Amino acid sequence: MSIQTPLARVRYLGSAKEGSHHWWWQRLTSLMLVPLTLWFVASVWWLVIGGATYEALQDWLSGPIAAILMLLLIGAMFYHVKLGLQVIVEDYVHHKGAKWTFLVIITLGCLVGAVAAIYATIAVAFGG
């Protein structure tokens, strides 16, 4: 008979209580990104066809629809990147310290990228 407590036997074997949140948000961001990326590709082509001038970009991004869609794209995209890279690291990086380091870099990197892109979008949208 084992002298382990029941708690010790099940610890690290059960649910981590966060898998469904990860799964669900990966799907929600995917769903958002389908129309948003198609809109973005079409918008880039529209800008290119117009000569891709600075004024054209400013005109486009200072409209409320383009600015809001761009901010949604940035948010959904960077969260999607964070969730996707996290799974890849969890699958392939076995060393605990390296895994932790990668996960921190990914999370903070996506946060920095998103904040920078959001700042730039707002600056262009409201910049004179």
Next chain:
Amino acid sequence: MALRDRPLSPHLLIYRPQLTSVLSIFHRLTGVFLISGTALLCLWLLSAAAGPEYYAWSQWFLTSWLGYALLGAWSYCLFYHLCNGIRHMFWDIGLGFSLRATYASGVLMVLASLGLTALSWGIGLAFYFTQ
């Protein structure tokens, strides 16, 4: 306390490649490659926020040969990841799990991603050159 080793995903190299597994790993690879595109999107927006002279730099890079090559690769990877993502959504709601359906949707997805890439560049360039 000794940690018990948790089960990990099987390794790529253990399996003989099949259409389904190859398309699956390319979903990951295109996803990782597209991250470089998000970095460029950041730089493009930041250069625009910094002013016309900085925006001119990103325009210079994007219209260089490397820029065009990257845009071509990103556009295909984006459509691949998007089409396969939609394939995943069908699986998520429980559709298309039979072996025959997974192969058929895989072939369809590759054709759709190629078609959308060609359509995007075809329409875009047609308008660009007639402008």
